[in-house]
Amino acid sequence: MARKAASAKDVAELAGVSRAAVSRCFTPGASLSPKTRERILQAADQLGYQVNRLASGLIRNETGIVALIAAEISTPYRSHLLSALTERLQQAGKVALMINTDRSDDSVEQALRHAISYRTDAAIFLSGMPARSLAETCLRNGMRLVLINRDEERPGSLRLRLDDAEAGRRAVALLLAAGCKRLGLASSAADTPSLTERERGFREAATAAGAEFIEERRGPTSYETGQELGMALLTQPNRPDGIFCTTDLMACGIIDVARWRFGIAIPDDLSLIGFDDIAQAGWEGYALTTFSQPIEEIAAKSVDWLISGEQKNEAEEVLLEPKLIMRRTVRQIYVSDTEDRRQQ
Amino acid sequence: MARKAASAKDVAELAGVSRAAVSRCFTPGASLSPKTRERILQAADQLGYQVNRLASGLIRNETGIVALIAAEISTPYRSHLLSALTERLQQAGKVALMINTDRSDDSVEQALRHAISYRTDAAIFLSGMPARSLAETCLRNGMRLVLINRDEERPGSLRLRLDDAEAGRRAVALLLAAGCKRLGLASSAADTPSLTERERGFREAATAAGAEFIEERRGPTSYETGQELGMALLTQPNRPDGIFCTTDLMACGIIDVARWRFGIAIPDDLSLIGFDDIAQAGWEGYALTTFSQPIEEIAAKSVDWLISGEQKNEAEEVLLEPKLIMRRTVRQIYVSDTEDRRQQ
């Protein structure tokens, strides 16, 4: 039993041409007479020939592989972004190598070494950061780096960020406009750049507005943490009536606790704003007012940058705007009762 | 600017040994004196050398890459499975190539061709099926195939299935035991092997028990379809009081519609059973009684089979049991009120 796929040599022999010719047949733009091309294509088809990307990658110094480096890849937001990225990559003729990390420097380094050993054309970081020295090694090898929502930059890389702080500020304004008297900030203890920025924006605006607020930060970024956050915030003697939660996943936990354990009416007795616009935020049971991450835009910009353009030595940076998605967890007091009905 | 990573040649020169020696240094079990190894390791470290898996894959006919072929990869169940698979693969020293399909034969074929061109050691199918002829080509090249929840088999491949029909049957029994008088079967129109089996088991058992039931099948497998299903089922003149929904995602949609649009109390006025045990099924707002897919077991069995063992010519098959997860969407009537309280 042959354990080898057909090679260019096999095709060449069958078609009665040189190995070079069959190579040209599969490299766009190479000169080849229509007749020869036809003969080669037919032979290739007959043999089930597929060019070996390992070999061609070795020669051309371009593998068509790009590494996706991320932690917690089954989380709603993360998996959505990964999906968008994978799809765009495929449309651009690239292929995605998924590498799971646990966010530790060690595992991120490990991931990047994997990427290097497969000579990926690029690496996209959704979690963690490559050490400066390793990043330089990558660049020297012609590998491109894109950093999504990371707080540092690396020379030669593309950095895509959201204006997280602005979202925190807008959340405060919104909550105050809804008549909330006592604000709450809920976040995980993950200390991820995006979360920290959202928190900072919130504190800044709340302080500037002279608003009273309390905050709770704990645990990993999860639904369960949301439940704990809800318990902590809602058992306070003077509990908040307007909460900004740095992540939808946690906000869902807060909503459930408020509703099912305390019977708190949302948005009448408690207004809540999340971040990410995960699918569940749009579910009827949550209808969460939140800020959406422009996932398709992030994915598009990332792969556009990867496939086009020359390598530069400065870092490029693009700042995207989260968009406010109004749903039904923030009380609307500006609209009178009758107008409210007319609007529906 | 050097655009090339350090190669074995560079390391060999720096360490004053042959290229063969540095190759041996990085292949487990190759004979090499401790002294030489030490010198090589040091040189490699200094140069930031990583063996080029493209070149080694070419020679050894083993790339360490395994393709994950799936549709709708950001769905809760799918992304969870993908995450487990990726993790196990990494632990086994392999790396995951993620390929997105849209389930059409065409895109599945495309995906497999991609896998072939990168000479992946294996392909794991979570969606779609490789055409018989293509599958044979793969096997001939020594590529291993694992099919998860697929209805056909392919010689030489591993097929992992769940006893979906049995779950459908158990759902009927459970609903009947809960005192439901009129059953409902809710499913998407996706015609996926797993769904069809779950439906079949339900119909079989319902018919055998002489139970009255209605069914609704429509749309893709999504939360939104669940909402439609809920509308269709709950607006019936004689609506069901016990529903088996072939997927948790859709079940969540049904719950929300029942609760928020019709004010139906769950489980008092409507019992509901799902399938998959996605994270949301465990959320406080749903607390969905459901069947769990043994995801970790599926992942473990898949990669164990891949890394160990000889290629055989018959297809192997393993049948896994979905496990009933009792939560709070099925009415409990066997337990008297006082006993009920004692149990808590």
Place this chain on the structure above:
DNA sequence: CTGAAAGCGCTTACAG
């Protein structure tokens, strides 16, 4: 234990 040499499957100047 170690090295020289052949070979994996491709691409790409270089000539013609």
Place this chain on the structure above:
DNA sequence: CTGAAAGCGCTTACAG
């Protein structure tokens, strides 16, 4: 337009 030849970075018998 086409082929012969060199070379990408590795591994692996084969000798010593």
